[in-house]
Amino acid sequence: MIKNIKYIISKDINPYRNLALEEYLLETVDEETCILYLWQNKHTVVIGKNQNPWKECKVKELERSGGSLARRLSGGGAVYHDLGNLNFTILLNKKNYDLNKQLDIIIKALKLLNINAVFTGRNDITVDSKKFSGNAFYTKAQNSYHHGTILINVDIVNLSKYLNVAQDKLKSKGVKSVKSRVTNLIDYSHDLTIDLMKIKLIEAFSMVYGLKAEEIEDEFIEENRIVDLYDKFSSWDWKYGRKIEFQHSINKRYKWGNIDLNLSINEGRIKECIIYSDAMEVDLIEKLSNVLLNCVYSSKKMIEAIEKLKETNNEYLDIIQEIQSLIEEI
Amino acid sequence: MNKTYYTRTHEWVEFISESKARVGLTDFAQESMGDLVFINLPEVDDEVIVDESFADVESVKAVEDVLSPLTGIVSAINDDLLDTPELINQEPYEAWLVEIDNITEKGELLDEDEYKKVLSEEE
Numbered sequence: 001m002i003k004n005i006k007y008i009i010s011k012d013i014n015p016y017r018n019l020a021l022e023e024y025l026l027e028t029v030d031e032e033t034c035i036l037y038l039w040q041n042k043h044t045v046v047i048g049k050n051q052n053p054w055k056e057c058k059v060k061e062l063e064r065s066g067g068s069l070a071r072r073l074s075g076g077g078a079v080y081h082d083l084g085n086l087n088f089t090i091l092l093n094k095k096n097y098d099l100n101k102q103l104d105i106i107i108k109a110l111k112l113l114n115i116n117a118v119f120t121g122r123n124d125i126t127v128d129s130k131k132f133s134g135n136a137f138y139t140k141a142q143n144s145y146h147h148g149t150i151l152i153n154v155d156i157v158n159l160s161k162y163l164n165v166a167q168d169k170l171k172s173k174g175v176k177s178v179k180s181r182v183t184n185l186i187d188y189s190h191d192l193t194i195d196l197m198k199i200k201l202i203e204a205f206s207m208v209y210g211l212k213a214e215e216i217e218d219e220f221i222e223e224n225r226i227v228d229l230y231d232k233f234s235s236w237d238w239k240y241g242r243k244i245e246f247q248h249s250i251n252k253r254y255k256w257g258n259i260d261l262n263l264s265i266n267e268g269r270i271k272e273c274i275i276y277s278d279a280m281e282v283d284l285i286e287k288l289s290n291v292l293l294n295c296v297y298s299s300k301k302m303i304e305a306i307e308k309l310k311e312t313n314n315e316y317l318d319i320i321q322e323i324q325s326l327i328e329e330i
Numbered sequence: 331m332n333k334t335y336y337t338r339t340h341e342w343v344e345f346i347s348e349s350k351a352r353v354g355l356t357d358f359a360q361e362s363m364g365d366l367v368f369i370n371l372p373e374v375d376d377e378v379i380v381d382e383s384f385a386d387v388e389s390v391k392a393v394e395d396v397l398s399p400l401t402g403i404v405s406a407i408n409d410d411l412l413d414t415p416e417l418i419n420q421e422p423y424e425a426w427l428v429e430i431d432n433i434t435e436k437g438e439l440l441d442e443d444e445y446k447k448v449l450s451e452e453e
Contacts, residue, residue, distance in 0.1 A: 048388075048393075049393045050368040050370065073393060074391065074392065075367075075368070075388040075390070075391045075393040076391035122390070123390065123391050135391065136391040136392065136393075137391060137393070138392070138393050139393070139394040139395065140394075141339070141381070141383075141395070141397060173413075175368050243370065
């Protein structure tokens with residue numbers, strides 16, 4: 001039974017810090033409490049627990065533009081966050097879990113803003129059949145969370161820019177994203193701001209549970225634990241190094257012949273590398289494949305690995321250079 | 331026939347010998363999660379610890395951690411599940427997740443009647 005409801009608004013816009021606080025709240029929420037956590041990330045793509053970052057997001061372009069890639073604990077697909085988006089997380093004991101009641105917080109908050117929203121099949125909340133909120137869930141031991149995005153005034157150009165990956169040459173295991181028609185709530189309520197949305201969510205939270213929502217004070221947050229969780233969420237292992245196997249084939253035809261690179265990647269590293277080319281000696285192909293084996297799957301690391309070959313293979317400098325430019329595009 | 335036990339968190343444990351057992355998810359667990367789309371399993375030789383998470387399963391947008399009922403060493407994993415996690419939905423008591431050897435500790439294990447009682451309280 002829920003006897004207390006509490007809310008907390010993150011003061012940070014760093015995705016790893018926000019995900020750390022979310023997991024901390026999940027670990028600490030007690031049996032009689034329901035927490036509403038509101039948070040925002042700056043310029044970030046957040047992928048589901050079991051997704052391949054390279055398959056779901058233009059990792060390189062995102063990083064070049066100063067964006068972050070983050071992996072959450074819940075399932076589902078990739079989403080784009082910026083400061084026009086507000087995230088909510090409802091955390092409680094599994095026994096108190098009630099999806100419809102939790103959704104009612106969002107639906108009621110929007111009603112207070114004269115927006116008619118509905119919950120649909122794939123755990124989306126829509127207005128006029130257009131999605132503005134994607135919801136996902138995570139359970140560990142006795143506690144669960146239900147979280148989601150609320151698109152208020154997100155840069156839609158960026159949203160499609162970083163999430164649209166047309167890599168038919170990349171075959172991957174893992175969970176695939178489902179594309180949806182999305183909309184910003186600002187189109188339905190012109191004066192809507194993030195701050196107003198927060199106020200209405202907290203108001204609706206109290207209405208749904210019939211209790212007064214109290215704010216969680218900073219001093220109840222154990223900073224040491226947050227730091228540990230932050231380290232996890234921001235680590236290379238968590239973001240890229242998970243056990244999701246995939247194959248990437250890259251090929252190009254040059255006037256001097258063709259190159260066909262076939263990489264198998266797992267835990268973020270090249271585990272197998274098969275190269276076909278009619279322009280290189282078997283010997284060079286073998287060396288190339290050897291330097292790429294076990295290399296981290298990033299164009300920077302791969303180019304560095306290949307660079308070593310230049311010293312001993314003077315006659316193939318041009319070809320090596322071409323292969324490096326080909327890899328640059330990964 | 332080997333004896334099967336259950337946990338309050340809806341895993342089943344079938345002992346092959348005194349110190350070796352297979353672990354899976356109960357019918358109730360698969361039913362409440364819905365269609366599974368992905369599973370993460372540990373690796374052979376990994377250590378698992380009572381009440382600590384050793385795997386997770388994903389259904390539509392929901393991830394749930396699986397807690398270990400035993401402390402021991404993973405001696406085999408059910409590879410088939412990595413490509414076809416839906417086997418858990420189809421045959422939950424056939425679709426074992428891992429085999430645990432060198433068991434040194436057991437969590438709270440319930441027999442069938444005790445587990446039925448837990449289920450009736452859940453509903």
